[in-house]
Amino acid sequence: MGLLAAVGQHDDLLRAPAAAGASGTNLLPFAALTAGGVLVAGLAARFGRRRRDFGSSADRATFETLHTASLAGPSFREGLTESGAQRAARHLRALLGTPAIALTDAAGRCLAWDGLGARHAADAHAHAAGVLATGRSAVVSGDAVAPGATARCDDLTCPLRAVVVAPVVSGDTVVGALLAYGGLPSAGLVRATDEVARFVSSQVELAEVDRSRTRAMEAELRALRAQISPHFIYNSLAAIASFVRTDPERARELLLEFADFTRYAFRRGGEFTTLADELSNVERYLRLEKARFGERLQISLLVAPEVLSVAVPFLVVQPLVENAVRHGLEGRVGTGHVTITAEDAGAEALLAVEDDGVGSDPDVVRAALSGESSADSVGLGNVDARLRQVYGDAHGLVVETAPGAGTRVSFRVPKYAPGVTAR
Template sequence: MLLKILSLAGAVSGVQLLIIVKLLDIEAWQIIAALFTTNVVTLAVFRKWLAFSPQSTSDEPKGDSEKEMPPVDPTVQIAHETLPYLRRGLNETTARKTAEIIQKIAEVPAVAVTDREKVLAYLGVGCEKHQPGDRILTEATKEVIATGQYKVVQTTKQLNCPMTNCDCPLAAAVIVPLKCRDEVVGTLKLYQTTEGQLPPHVIRLAIGIAQLLSMQIELAELDRQTQLLTLAKLDALHAQINPHFFFNVLNTIIMYSRTNPTRARRLLIRLADFFRQTLKRHGHLITLREELECVNTYLVLEKARFGDKLRIVKDVDKNLLDYKVPVFSLQPLVENAVKHGITPKEGTGTVKISARVENNELVMSVADDGVGIPADKLNLVLQPGYGSGNGVGLSNVHQRLQSLYGEEYGLQIVSCAGEGTVIYLRIPLDVQIDTEERAGQGGLPYYEVESANR
């Protein structure tokens, strides 16, 4: 049987196989868990597994009734239907959906889901004392949370509910702990309205459901930890690029402090305004309008340095200004164009900043007609640490884009030595965040553009 399950590895994810093996109570399931826990979870594979049952693999002729697929086990069906909710973690909303699904499929009088302290969801018969958000009342539930062992309660007295003078019909229950990394995080309770021993199939059902829900909760926690690690990585990258930008601007101001102190003072004021705006920003995304303000500040400082040698062109649809983009996504590209494209060039150079919508993506580009990138260096510029200085800039933006949107959304560079460079940045529109905050509310002014044509 284990070999048969492992043969599914080419068609389904590892965690899917893990859940199958665990349900079948194969001793090797923990080993398989260690191998496959990084895969995406889905329980739909159980429907495929049914095709491997002895009834469906026999070569003998079958009657019409025998050709029918065996019914899906309630535990599997519940796990499959609750997956979209519990992958978001255990809270009142997901617990409510889970309780609805369990009661519908298990056909029990009442279902409750709790965390360690309060009721998250209650559905079915019962008195008004069973309300989401209320603290846990029954001593039986508290015992399960404390011991981590399931408990079968056969009488109302054993439930040990402190509430009296009510007509609550609940008389028996099976209470099973929900666990995450071997720690109890809540309970699942299936109730009966008649006292006495619960049917064995109800107890098995409750235990099986709780095991699968626990696995889903644990995988949701793993997802959450992965997201936190991603955000931590973004914070680290963002922390790199802020001083990178700051020190480059300071170098320009230092130069003017010797030759033109008045201009140096004005530039310092402009820099202070910029950082005042920066401190107001939270998170990793800002509007395109705000990002262009950052670019504008940088270009004002660079124009002070290069004068007429540097020409700026902007071709950005005003309807796109409220779209969300990663913080410091365009500014490093513009800085790269000025520093490595225009500065080494003899005569005047142009940097063009564009933004448009294409194939449901926000496509931004920074082009320069500078010296270009040699063919043998083109594949290296996005590597961390490449080039002079502290190695942030293009590689930093490239990594942050991939962390936020996926591997396919890194920077794309087209360059020809002696002719110039274009760097493309794509953002999927279907992940745009709320853009109710409109522009024109303070901020730095935009630079005037000469033309949309180069």
């Protein structure tokens, strides 16, 4: 009988007329309660079976191991640090199932201890010394360690009689050690300690890769600023100077725009910003360029409100606009148009900068994107490299151009991407 049918039946019982007399009337609520109690108990048993039905014991053990590892992994995002080691220690001990574990750095300093016998933490550096020097796992007990620092102690009830030590490695460098303390170690514990140390090593290496990527992006950004600033600063100041006597108020407004632009371009902070902030900076840039070109430069800005909050790499749109103005319009006779679009494309935002200028040879653009050309294309290769670093090769620049046919540069960014947060 289905749940709804059962409930309906109980309602009928409760609404039944009391024709059977006083005794019958008293029995109806009891009958309904009893039936309801059986129903609830049945449902609880069924849902309880579902919760416990996780598969075989091997499936449950696999899940528990992977879940515990997933809890430990994020603690090493900054590398093998004291705070990260302390957060991860209890999860690593759960993986090994030992009475205590310790993590040391490359110098043998104990970063974290979890479990029994915390007084032994002072001896962790001596227990790990041989492994840190050789990079090979070892079992330490009794006289196998430096005098005065043994894995055993005088307390006969202490369960820490030996320690399995495995190196934590980043690249080819030993950066620390994992120590698993307990009784007489088994071959299984030695293998398990090695595997957990390899897991920690992989997390530490990922943190180093992330730091290297960040350093590379910061270097690219510094290079971009150095490349843009001479052109832009010279041209902007020249345009402002032309208004100082003829239109002082206009000169003042342009100076404020110039100050806001440079403050944004040379700010310190995260490597990502919102598309709204990036486009605001583009508008400042274009107002300054309009002071130079006047009516020769026409701008269209078409932006879907849904994408304004999307996080994008810092200074990823303005270089493309500057490239369109400088290389697309400076050599053009008459009025030039630059169109900037930001469209909502489901899980992504599609951005494009298009001009109807003189265009370019596709081979020249290809060389600029690959870094093989010294052609003065402002930031094209730089922006392409940073997009690929952050989102992957599928999100690099797409350039459509031909001599005399103008240029369209577009790229796609996910609305949400791991590690991409505007600051």
